[in-house]
Amino acid sequence: MRSFGFLSFGHYGGGTGDDDPGAGEILRQAVDLAVGADGLGVNGAYFRVHHFARQAAAPMPLLAAIAARTNRIEVGTGVIDMRYENPLHLAEEAAALDLLSEGRVALGVSRGSPEPALRGWEAFGYTGSTDPRGADIAAEKFDRFLAAVRGERLAPADPAQFGPGVKLRVEPHSEGLIDRIWWGAGSRASAENVGAQGLNLMSSTLLTEATGESFGELQAAQIRQYKDAYRAAGHTRTPRVSVSRSIFPIVDDRDRQVFGFRARTDGDQIGVIDGYRSTFGRTYIGEPDVLVEELQADAAVQEADSLMLTIPNQLGVDFNLHVLENFARHVAPALGWIPNTEGPATGYPLG
Template identity: 50%
Template sequence: MKRIGFLSFGHWTDSPHSATRSARDVLQQSIDLAVAAEQIGADGAFFRVHHFANQLASPFPLLSAIGARTSTIEIGTGVIDMRYENPHYMLETAGAADLISGGRLQLGISRGSPEQVIEGWRHFGYAPAEGESDADMGRRHAEVFLQLLDGKGFAQPNPRPMFPNPPGLLRLEPHAPGLRERIWWGSASNATAVWAATMGMNLQSSTLKANETNEPLHVQQAMQIRLYRDAWTKAGHPREPRVSVLRSIFPLMNDMDHAYFGRSKSTDQVGFIDNMEAVFGRTYAAVPEVLVSELAADEAIAEADTLLLAVPNQLGVDYNVHLIESILTQVAPAMGWR
């Protein structure tokens, strides 16, 4: 069995060819897609977070709205750029979203991706400490966030508060029990995957990764996942970790599918991103029986317990429901995932 969810980047553009022409369109359609995905049996609704872009940004209002409209589907992010985050305020908003959803929040966090602006985190009031890189700062913010999630008191109470305090040091509220075990780190390298394991976070691996061995993406990701699991075991964490991989998968079921994705490239690409040589994963687009054969050879999907599907949100809710349902009904059973 494998959990199957979707990941939306939340693009919008004022174009007659786009079903999402405004931020309002994206937000409302994201809620509708999550509701529909739950109804057809999907396991997760995840959303990308970008700043200074025509894409989804601050995720917690959206996640809270989805949590209030659904009852079983996991809701989460992939990923929140921790360079931009105040861990204390983030804890409060994440806690509220998790409680609204009944404990279904799955938060993917990371140091982030290439930005729309130069050092955008400075506009949010953050700067690396002396000797730190911006990536170091993101990991530091993440470590503070994880400590706060433990729910231990750390703040000295006012002796004359507006409202009575419980005894001892105070923690931030609302506290969301169990959320600490539902934090994921989005890793683009073997080293950060190992670090995530030592920190007790689940692992998210995307459709790109640092090109560390010149092998296909799925082979490098599979090794990354094995290194992560080995580090998890060595760290002695008491629970089993979770691992997700992201893929672009398009079953060609009708003329519209063929028109949109019938000519999609089917090979990995190597390029540079943030001064890092990276391998970018292929797009899987074929009739279901061919997809089953191709996906069976993907070593990283085999290693992961969760598969996230990158959805083309600008094609609208109905098309994306069709896409997800095609995978759930035509591909997943033949793969042994359902």
């Protein structure tokens, strides 16, 4: 594990008070949390994206606000639902943010998970999908998004201005952004496809299989297949691979009060999502030395180079910074963490 960041779901309430923060307060807290994490040397601030729900959406304004107030921390998503996106507009926004932040953007994108709205992407104006999950339009949009990020010329130019046969690319263009695009994969087939395309892998918080093996073992097998596909396709860049975990070190009485009631044997969970029997990862709670031993035995954490800590954002900035600091001081160094103290978060070799 070379880097770690936090992954926030951005949950909010009705805005009736301190115990029920609204959307505006949660967004401002997200900025403050990222500023504090930047000071701790945490490598990344990442946010989930959901629609028609009281949680994080429209990530670009938030990431821009964070980038403006921080110096080193990587800003990104986990993940943007491509079914809801205009791919060229997303490419424009991502490039502009990457240029403003001097190369600190890392966008996770995917087909997206089930949302509260039935075929909600159609309410956004994106119709024509024949797949009940919208996978077909997500794949088509993703291909067009990648083409734009790569700088391919996609739009015919006005011949009165440029002459015949000229095509234009999306502007602005950020040269290195393509190397910081991740696909969120929940299956082995999806991971292999990502590897073949030469993109980074963001292994999902759930996997659409349940074989009796642990979540970590299933995820590690997925990551190995991704790496094999990456090499087989002839890509030479060192790719990045991330996994997400809920990890809460017990360091003081405050931690015991909040998390002490949870059993350390909290294991993986099996459920059904999109009609697939799926495996969800466990929560790690315990004293630092115990967590180090357990995470060193987590096959997927060992296969990945980046770890995203899912945080309870509703508990506020101070508490979540406390969790991040506990992990940074008492757990991460034993896992090989390199603090982000010089340059942008991507300024060191990964893999």
